[in-house]
Amino acid sequence: MLPTLTDLIRDGGFVCPDCHRKHDIDLKHLHLCRGAVAHLPGEIRRAGGTRVFLLADPNTWAAAGRQAADLLIGAGIPVNACVLADSHPAPNEITLGDAAMHLTPEDDIILGVGGGVINDTAKMIAHVSRRPYVYLPTAPSMDGFASATASMDCRGLKRSLPSAAAVSVIADTEILAAAPTRMIRAGIGDMAAKYISLAEWELGHIVTGEYYCPTIAAMVKDSLTRVMACAKDAVRGDPDAVGTLTEGLILTGLAMRCAGVSRPASGGEHYISHIRDMRSLAYGTPFDLHGIQCGVAVLPVLRLYAALREITPDRAKALAHARAFDYGEHAAAMRRFIGEGAEAMIDLESREGKYNTDKHAARLEIILSRWEEILSVIATLPAAEELAKFYRAIGFPDSPAAIGMDKDEVLASLRFAGDIRDKYVLPRLLWDLGEENLISLL
Numbered sequence: 001m002l003p004t005l006t007d008l009i010r011d012g013g014f015v016c017p018d019c020h021r022k023h024d025i026d027l028k029h030l031h032l033c034r035g036a037v038a039h040l041p042g043e044i045r046r047a048g049g050t051r052v053f054l055l056a057d058p059n060t061w062a063a064a065g066r067q068a069a070d071l072l073i074g075a076g077i078p079v080n081a082c083v084l085a086d087s088h089p090a091p092n093e094i095t096l097g098d099a100a101m102h103l104t105p106e107d108d109i110i111l112g113v114g115g116g117v118i119n120d121t122a123k124m125i126a127h128v129s130r131r132p133y134v135y136l137p138t139a140p141s142m143d144g145f146a147s148a149t150a151s152m153d154c155r156g157l158k159r160s161l162p163s164a165a166a167v168s169v170i171a172d173t174e175i176l177a178a179a180p181t182r183m184i185r186a187g188i189g190d191m192a193a194k195y196i197s198l199a200e201w202e203l204g205h206i207v208t209g210e211y212y213c214p215t216i217a218a219m220v221k222d223s224l225t226r227v228m229a230c231a232k233d234a235v236r237g238d239p240d241a242v243g244t245l246t247e248g249l250i251l252t253g254l255a256m257r258c259a260g261v262s263r264p265a266s267g268g269e270h271y272i273s274h275i276r277d278m279r280s281l282a283y284g285t286p287f288d289l290h291g292i293q294c295g296v297a298v299l300p301v302l303r304l305y306a307a308l309r310e311i312t313p314d315r316a317k318a319l320a321h322a323r324a325f326d327y328g329e330h331a332a333a334m335r336r337f338i339g340e341g342a343e344a345m346i347d348l349e350s351r352e353g354k355y356n357t358d359k360h361a362a363r364l365e366i367i368l369s370r371w372e373e374i375l376s377v378i379a380t381l382p383a384a385e386e387l388a389k390f391y392r393a394i395g396f397p398d399s400p401a402a403i404g405m406d407k408d409e410v411l412a413s414l415r416f417a418g419d420i421r422d423k424y425v426l427p428r429l430l431w432d433l434g435e436e437n438l439i440s441l442l
């Protein structure tokens with residue numbers, strides 16, 4: 001029997017039968033049901049709050065913020081409501097400054113009411129002001145509900161900053177089901193990304209020997225299957241189906257906390273999305289919701305994995321490719337394509353040395369000797385065409401072109417996606433095999 005979300009949240013966590021680590025997390029109270037918002041005053045009191053700083057934007061204020069404030073005031077808990085001026089706030093200094101200017105010393109607890117940007121901003125406010133944080137999500141659009149990091153645009157760069165994590169999450173499925181359909185689809189896209197992230201976690205374990213927990217991976221996979229089965233109902237706004245989606249997103253976020261790495265939730269497809277975000281900050285190019293971009297990026301990644309199943313690894317070819325590789329040229333091309341955000345990627349390589357030929361040769365021997373295992377992991381992935389068909393059925397963009405990514409952008413993003421983090425993902429496997437040309441055949 002797989003552990004459940006309740007097992008993860010339980011006081012003291014649970015000792016994992018697979019990896020023998022104790023999987024314990026800070027989130028101790030989760031209400032996930034219809035009408036869950038009624039638990040809000042109780043959760044605020046439990047967390048020691050006597051005056052609430054409520055952060056919302058105009059849309060999320062209308063969706064749930066006003067209702068939350070009325071409930072709290074009705075229960076005798078004063079509320080300092082900060083409704084941002086911008087209906088589509090960006091997670092940057094302006095939004096954080098706007099919010100922080102309204103915080104008073106009397107506010108002793110932070111309540112975020114909204115989607116990803118409100119959550120990230122409110123978590124930052126809670127972190128720097130050392131106040132407990134409670135989250136009332138209004139859209140099931142991403143898996144960062146319970147994470148202890150905030151994805152912020154910092155001086156024009158995308159950064160993942162340490163933040164507070166919610167002590168309570170109040171996920172009211174009636175509120176969540178009323179979210180714009182686009183945001184529900186984005187949540188499904190962020191879940192679809194788990195096909196890749198789970199396979200790449202296992203591939204990374206095979207090739208580099210990194211930590212891997214089969215129990216955590218199985219929990220996420222199981223949840224992914226359930227979410228996909230009810231995705232059509234979720235898009236139609238059925239609260240129970242949206243509840244299953246939300247549970248999947250929360251569970252994945254908690255899986256990252258348990259594993260201590262983002263492996264259960266993000267792989268190469270997330271880095272393609274990150275690159276798009278970085279380009280938009282540097283060059284003002286278009287971008288879309290995180291979950292939409294990640295879900296779309298799954299498709300070319302699946303096609304490349306399918307292409308890998310057809311090749312026969314060739315030691316001489318791979319070694320010659322690594323010897324001929326010109327990192328200076330690669331780095332210059334990254335700078336041009338990504339802008340200033342590429343500097344952190346170049347800095348990472350100076351510490352990591354993934355393109356070092358000795359390190360490559362050692363990885364290559366592992367890949368060659370364990371190729372059958374690698375193929376069996378790749379065989380667990382769905383076919384790109386099947387997923388694209390499913391996407392069409394739920395009104396989700398079924399190709400990069402459908403969100404305005406042309407072929408050159410897709411190819412370049414794939415080529416650089418392995419440079420974003422020190423994680424073994426598809427572009428690294430292609431490079432190790434000397435099979436990067438497969439990208440241009442997409």
Ligand SMILES: [Zn+2]
Binds near residue numbers: 017018019214216
């Ligand atoms: Zn484990």
Ligand SMILES: [Zn+2]
Binds near residue numbers: 142143193270294
């Ligand atoms: Zn994500």
